[in-house]
Amino acid sequence: MSKTLQDTQCSRLYRSSATPDQQRAAFRSGEVPVAVYGLGRLGLSLSMVYASTTGHVVGVGNDQERVARIDDGECPVDDEPRLPSLVRTATTADALSVTTRTGAVAKEASVHVIAVETGIRSDNAPDFSELRTLLRDIAPALDSGDLVLVESIVPPGTCRDIVQPILLAGSDLDADEFGVAACPSRATPGRSLREMRGSYPKIVGGVDAESTLAAAVVYDELRVSEVVTVNTSTVAECARVVESVYRDVTIGLANELAGLADELGTDIPRAIEAANTHPRCDVPDPRPGTGGYDLPDTPYYLINECASSTPLIEAAREVNESMPEHLANALVRELAATDTHIEDAVVLLLGLSHHPNVGETRAAPSIELSNTLARFGATVVGVDPLVEDTSAFEDIYFAGVDHVREMDLDAVVVVTDHDVFDEFDWSVFDPPLVVLDGRGSLDGSADASLSAHHVTRFGVSSSN
Numbered sequence: 001m002s003k004t005l006q007d008t009q010c011s012r013l014y015r016s017s018a019t020p021d022q023q024r025a026a027f028r029s030g031e032v033p034v035a036v037y038g039l040g041r042l043g044l045s046l047s048m049v050y051a052s053t054t055g056h057v058v059g060v061g062n063d064q065e066r067v068a069r070i071d072d073g074e075c076p077v078d079d080e081p082r083l084p085s086l087v088r089t090a091t092t093a094d095a096l097s098v099t100t101r102t103g104a105v106a107k108e109a110s111v112h113v114i115a116v117e118t119g120i121r122s123d124n125a126p127d128f129s130e131l132r133t134l135l136r137d138i139a140p141a142l143d144s145g146d147l148v149l150v151e152s153i154v155p156p157g158t159c160r161d162i163v164q165p166i167l168l169a170g171s172d173l174d175a176d177e178f179g180v181a182a183c184p185s186r187a188t189p190g191r192s193l194r195e196m197r198g199s200y201p202k203i204v205g206g207v208d209a210e211s212t213l214a215a216a217v218v219y220d221e222l223r224v225s226e227v228v229t230v231n232t233s234t235v236a237e238c239a240r241v242v243e244s245v246y247r248d249v250t251i252g253l254a255n256e257l258a259g260l261a262d263e264l265g266t267d268i269p270r271a272i273e274a275a276n277t278h279p280r281c282d283v284p285d286p287r288p289g290t291g292g293y294d295l296p297d298t299p300y301y302l303i304n305e306c307a308s309s310t311p312l313i314e315a316a317r318e319v320n321e322s323m324p325e326h327l328a329n330a331l332v333r334e335l336a337a338t339d340t341h342i343e344d345a346v347v348l349l350l351g352l353s354h355h356p357n358v359g360e361t362r363a364a365p366s367i368e369l370s371n372t373l374a375r376f377g378a379t380v381v382g383v384d385p386l387v388e389d390t391s392a393f394e395d396i397y398f399a400g401v402d403h404v405r406e407m408d409l410d411a412v413v414v415v416t417d418h419d420v421f422d423e424f425d426w427s428v429f430d431p432p433l434v435v436l437d438g439r440g441s442l443d444g445s446a447d448a449s450l451s452a453h454h455v456t457r458f459g460v461s462s463s464n
């Protein structure tokens with residue numbers, strides 16, 4: 001994987017004098033050395049996609065233990081379908097090599113794919129710390145013709161105002177000697193590989209036209225679906241933020257509507273479902289809150305960073321962030337209806353991650369929900385066989401699914417409906433158990449054992 005003068009034309013894609021067909025062939029053949037920085041869910045999945053197209057990729061991590069595990073063929077992300085077996089095969093076949101030596105790898109690579117974590121800090125400002133550190137390590141090793149692709153989700157203007165300036169400052173190159181493009185990932189946890197390989201079009205936009213062209217060559221070769229090129233990196237970054245903000249605002253609308261259920265005496269999820277039969281209406285489902293690495297963070301890329309006011313986006317955030325407390329208050333009311341005080345109640349949270357069938361708890365609403373219930377005086381028990389890292393939780397006990405039947409529970413809140421809960425046996429609990437269905441996943445007509453309990457669904461009035 002060395003850069004020599006004679007292979008410059010085919011080993012580098014930015015301002016290459018090779019024809020597009022030659023560039024594509026060189027990329028496919030592995031002649032264009034690729035490094036992926038960040039070996040989390042995104043970076044590992046991307047590494048597999050690159051390796052399957054080019055034959056080899058170098059993955060760079062900053063955690064020695066994690067890198068050693070991957071080097072042994074072990075996949076630290078075990079809830080991404082097919083990823084563990086692909087990582088095992090790729091490390092064995094030398095299609096993936098991993099290291100913590102950023103500078104050495106950056107010196108050899110000519111396509112640099114950035115997949116470190118971004119998001120927001122505790123004060124809601126964008127968190128560029130991992131990105132800045134990485135860029136400072138890559139910069140001195142950057143060569144003329146190199147291409148830097150930013151897959152992490154970043155605020156509009158990041159490639160232009162942060163990525164390119166740090167690389168310019170740390171290298172001896174001019175701006176027209178290396179390319180930078182925003183290529184924000186649109187993958188969802190649990191579907192990463194499938195979605196990267198072409199479920200949705202890939203949006204790419206460079207800091208200059210040459211960067212856009214080179215990025216388009218790469219993604220054309222990687223993907224089976226369409227590549228959408230936009231004229232600047234800021235448009236590409238903004239497009240990804242628009243996607244998330246659209247989702248957050250519409251979820252905020254759904255959650256606000258759900259809060260009107262009792263007053264209106266109706267079933268809001270059913271009303272939304274019926275309204276959505278018209279193509280102009282696409283309201284999501286009310287849920288216990290929004291979690292994950294981008295929905296809770298991305299709106300703040302606009303709220304705090306733009307001088308203009310953003311009342312709608314802020315209001316949606318406020319609604320969505322208040323959902324755990326809203327649900328906790330609803331539970332207090334339902335428990336009171338069965339003469340149980342929240343201070344005396346043992347409450348089980350079923351599903352702790354932010355997405356069904358995935359073990360990730362980043363910004364999961366269950367964290368705030370358990371904190372609120374514990375603050376109200378309840379004893380909180382969490383059950384989630386997929387979650388390994390429970391460090392974000394405070395006043396909560398954890399139990400296995402099979403141990404729940406031995407517990408003297410007063411209430412269950414369905415927070416995340418993993419498939420493994422389909423067989424949950426409600427008949428083992430003494431009625432009436434207060435059951436608050438936050439996902440609309442319980443079907444009383446299909447499961448007779450539920451009928452003995454006091455079941456309410458979030459967004460559905462009991463008088464409906």
Ligand SMILES: NC(=O)c1ccc[n+]([C@@H]2O[C@H](COP(=O)([O-])OP(=O)(O)OC[C@H]3O[C@@H](n4cnc5c(N)ncnc54)[C@H](O)[C@@H]3O)[C@@H](O)[C@H]2O)c1
Pocket residue numbers: 037038039040041042043060061062063102115116117118119130133134151152153154184185186187188189192293294
């Ligand atoms: N998780 C997803 O499914 C997904 C999907 C779309 C977009 N994204 C975007 O990708 C970003 C990363 O997501 P993730 O879930 O993979 O995050 P993650 O935190 O699981 O992984 C990031 C990895 O980068 C490593 N890292 C940090 N600094 C580094 C450095 N200087 N050099 C090498 N490695 C370094 C960290 O140790 C960590 O293992 C998110 O912030 C988001 O913007 C993620």
Ligand SMILES: CC(=O)N[C@@H]1[C@@H](OP(=O)(O)OP(=O)(O)OC[C@H]2O[C@@H](n3ccc(=O)[nH]c3=O)[C@H](O)[C@@H]2O)O[C@H](CO)[C@@H](O)[C@@H]1O
Pocket residue numbers: 186187188189243244245247248251284285286287288289290291292293294295296354355
């Ligand atoms: C484009 C965009 O915006 N980003 C995507 C978005 O994808 P998504 O929205 O498909 O992911 P989900 O995991 O399903 O939902 C996220 C949260 O929103 C809650 N939710 C969902 C549907 C609904 O009808 N009502 C809700 O309230 C749900 O409970 C959960 O907490 O977020 C993912 C994670 O950040 C990202 O991976 C993915 O890129």
